Amino acid sequence: MRPTPLAVAVLIATLAACQPRSAPAPSAAPVAQAAASTAQADARFADLSKRWLDGWLALQPVAATQTGDHRFDEQIDDLSAAGRQKSIEFNQKMLAELDTLDASTLSRENQVDAAILRNQVKYDLWGAQTLQSWAWDPQLYSQLAGGALYTLMAREFAPMPQRLKAATARMEKIPGLFAQMRENLDPARVPKIHAETVAKQNAGVLSLVDELIVPQAKQLSGDERKRLDTAIAGLRKAVAEQQAWLDKTLVPNAKGDFRIGQTLYDEKLAFALNSPLSRADIRQRAEAEIKRVRAEMYGIARTALAGKPGAPAQMPDAPSDAQQQAVIEAALALAYADRPARDKVVELAKTSTAQATAFVREKNLATVPDTPVEIILMPEFQRGVAVAYCDSPGPLDKGLDTFYAVSPIPDDWSAEQVDSFLREYNTRSIHELSIHEAMPGHYLQIAHSNKHPSTLRAVLGSGPFIEGWGMYGEKVMDDAGYMGGDPLMQLIQRKWALRATANAILDQAIHVDGMSREDAMKLMTVTTFQQEREAAGKWVRAQLTSAQLPTYFVGYSEHIDLRNEAQKRAGDKFDLKAYHDKLLSYGSPPVRFARQLMLDEPIK
Structure with a gap:
């Protein structure tokens, strides 16, 4: 068993205390005192972080189920004024306790966890008091309603009758969540795109009931079955009433601006990324990277087109912008x-x-995990934001499936729209998608992360580390010659890199600079070669979210910087698999902390 930093510190302190007092080594006393001080500080932080995690999960029962803490499976989040105030007071108390803790006295691992925890507590307070998504973003409620049932039924963490009883209790509470939604939302602040999206997702809650709950209902009997049937009937009625309110009240009266503006954006970006890179740094890096990758694509495209009929007549070594565009598009x-x-x-x-x-x-x-991964159709209530995602089991649930969810092509799309989608998600792009979402991307990385002994770090996984690793994994596979070094696969890999890089520009340009749809579509369809359906979907996603799209490029940039520095220091002794396994052994902290741990730099 791998000893924890706390156990090592206690052992050092105990051994030092057992030495004869008459002949101590000159530095024994200071070393023992320092070890004892660290052990004491670590013990205090362990208590604080456990109390925070217990309280945080109790306030967020749906997230608790996803995490693998099943004490609150029959509960649902309380977004009423009283519930929000309870959350604020809890976080204020935790922050005050963190302020009394001298982080420099902690072990290095706990210094990282303390910094992660402080960022989360402050982020939660800022979200409740300043951003106030509860007052203008209906997605918050719709995702909770769907997640409340999906997290119970998707994985076999407990016998089906137990999960059905928990689902019954939650279905009884979802109408109350809808009532809180109608009470809290101010249509004047709700962006129309948010209202319209949720109006389309609303029925997805019933699809979960019909697909995951109703077929299993026979496993309950007597009063439990009657209660389940009553809860289902009540939920159907509540969803219908909610749909009428969405269609007749919220959507017509939604007048909010989806752009959150510079002040909120910069504050949210700092919390979400937990990175030393500023908005200006990200923009500068992203623009330079797009230029560099396009030049690489041009060289690969010339190779792919050599001898092919219909290749552009002019493919010079130093192309004009128009020539570069034409050659890459042809390839x-x-x-x-x-x-x-x-x-x-x-x-x-x-x-x-x-x-x-x-x-x-x-x-x-890298070391391939032995936990299973299952490719599934994306649940209906999750559709409309991303084409695919990796849904890993919570860090407290062991040995359960990871889901790689793929959204089906909508039935109502025209032939032209389907053609556009399949051009974007062509055979090689699906390979690239699987690399990012599954292997060696999110599935592999999170499986490693869930083995890290810090539950807090696993629960508070860094988006930039996780998404950046997915993008980094694409490069690793390309460097290793995936698909035999096929130039068209190389071209697709770089196109995907351009997509992620453009995400970082889009997010801030839309929310801060007021970028228009026309300019956004040009950046995506021309500069970074995305198809119309992909770009149109990304435009919707950029309106519905903020500070998430940059996580890919920011995390990737930090992963590349770290790899380059580690390789430089190791020289000829650098071992790629050993590097990857060591990096992944830290869990999913912000990359800056992974760097400090790996390169033995001060934690800050």
């Missing part, structure tokens, strides 16, 4: 021609995940 068209049928996207996601996993093992890129 990408070759990749777009190889694509799955509209009903075979999920099947291709499965086969590409298996292929990527075999490649990671063959090239010895």
Whole structure:
């Protein structure tokens, strides 16, 4: 068993205390005192962090279920004025306690956890008091309603009858959540895009009931079955009433601005990224990276087009902007021609995940986890924001499936829209998607993260570390020659890198600089070669979210900086697999802390 820093410190202190007093080593007393001080500080922090985590999860029962803490499975988040005030007071108390703790006396691992915890507590307070999403973002409520049931039914963490009883209790409470939504939301502050999106998602709650709960209802009997049936009937009525309110009241009267503005954006960005990179730093890096990657793509495109019919007549060493654009587009068209049928996207996601996993093992890129991953259709209540996501089990749930969820093509899309989507998500792009979401991306990284002994760090995983690792994993696979060094695969990998880099620019340009849809679409469809359906979806996503789209590029940039520095220090002794395994052993902290731990730099 790997000893914890606290156990080591206590052992050192105990051994030092057992030495004969008559002949201590000259530095024994100071060392013993320092070890004892660290042990005491670590013990105090362990108590504080446990009390915070217990209180935090009690205030967020749906998140608790996702995390794997099932004490609150029959509860649902309270977003009433009283519930929000209770959360504020809890966080104020925790912050006051953190302020009395001298972080410099903690072990290095706990210095990192203390910094992560402080950021989260302050972020929660800022969200409740300053951003106030509860007053203008209906997604907060719709995601809670769907998540309340999905987190109970998707994974077999307990016998089905137990989960059905918990689902019954939550279905009884969801109408109250809808009532809080109607009470809290100020239509004058709700952006229309948010209202319209939630109006489309609302029925997804019932799809969860019909697909995950009703088929299992026979496992309950007697009064428990009657209560379940009554809860389902009550929820159906509540969803219908909610749909009428959304369609007739919220959507027509939604007048808010989806752009949160510079002050809120910069404050949110600092909390969400927990990175030394500022908004200006991110913009400067992203613009330079787009220029660099486009130049690389041009060189690869010339190779891919060599000898091909229909290749542009002019492919000079020093192209004009128009020539560069034409050559890259012509080469990408070759990749777009190889694509799955509209009903075979999920099947291709499965086969590409298996292929990527075999490649990671063959090239010895990282230790492959033995926990299972399952490719599924994205639940309806989650659709409309992203094409795919990795849904890993909570750090407190052991040995359960990881879901790699893929959104189906909407039935009401025209042939032109379907064609645009499949050009973007062509065969090679699905391979790239599987690399990012599954192997060696999120699935592999989070499986490693969940083994880290710090529950707090696992629960508060850093978005930039996680998303940045997914993007970094794409580069690792490209560097290792995935798909035999196929130039079209290399081209698609760089196109995906451009997409993620453009995300970082889009987010701040839209929310701070007022970027128009026209300019956003040009950045995506021309500068970074995205298809119209992908770009249109990203425009919607950028309106619905803020400070999330930059996590990919920011985390990737920090991962690359760290890898380069580690490789520079190790020289010829650098071992890529050993580097990856060591980095992943730290869990999912902000990359700056992973760097400080790995390179033995001061924690700050």
